[in-house]
Amino acid sequence: MKTDTPAQWDKFFNRYYIGDILALANEYPEIRSLYVDFINIEKFDPDLADELLAHPDQSLSAAEEALRSFDLPVKKTLAGAHLRITDIPQKVKIRDLRSIHISKLIAVEGLVRMATEVRPRLLVAAFECNGCGETMLVPQSSGRFVEPYMCKNEGCGRKGPFKIKLTESEFVDAQKLRVQESPEDMRGGEQPQTLDVNIEDDIAGIVAPGDHVIVAG
Incomplete structure (x- = not known):
């Protein structure tokens, strides 16, 4: 089953990063990046985390699609927002x-x-x-x-x-x-x-x- 879909990333954002996304929306477009801890992705869905490590271009594209279309309670879009992954285990x-x-x-x-x-x-x-x-x-x-x-x-x-x-x-x-x-x-x-x-x-x-x-x- 394919896990790195925009829908799966949307579920992840809703569970872990609603507050951060709202803060980003308030500062956007001066600030355009959402920083996400890899550990949270792994806790949410280990398969999603594995896909991110193995196929980052595809996974980040799906994640940013979900972020940019996130349902915000304010009249603003995050059309140019980026996802930045921190604490990557593979150093x-x-x-x-x-x-x-x-x-x-x-x-x-x-x-x-x-x-x-x-x-x-x-x-x-x-x-x-x-x-x-x-x-x-x-x-x-x-x-x-x-x-x-x-x-x-x-x-x-x-x-x-x-x-x-x-x-x-x-x-x-x-x-x-x-x-x-x-x-x-x-x-x-x-x-x-x-x-x-x-x-x-x-x-x-x-x-x-x-x-x-x-x-x-």
Whole structure:
């Protein structure tokens, strides 16, 4: 039976986090994250907790769908809210990260050695066809700038040129951190290893070099 559904997450939120969600709604959109202790998920439904660890993208998508559509007693929606998981049991040292950890939910602990300035990152670019004026929305990856292949207007179909419309595009605050192993995680003579971490939205800009952090992802 599939457990990581929005309906199951909605039951979880109603049992454990009604007060926190109401507090989030009062502060939203200045604050956009709900912090959830993994232990509470495990107590509520061990299968749901296991699914979260094994398939975090799918599980968090269902959880955020439930959070963003939560039935609030106030006239406000949490359309851009995020779920942040704390106290994840699977902690991995930076030097021990391997391919088996890809696509799994783990936590990494260390010291922030470098933090870039917070800058906007393009999530969805809006383009206007110079031929017919049609507007197209194109999701952007973090690696390269993606333009439309051709105009989606069947009566046009031109392959450009296209003009980006910044006011109709979607951006998010973004920052890169370099996290270094904590001294207590190293044996004598070992050189500290580092991990580059990309963070976005309301958690960008809240830490600085020298801070001790636990990164979940």
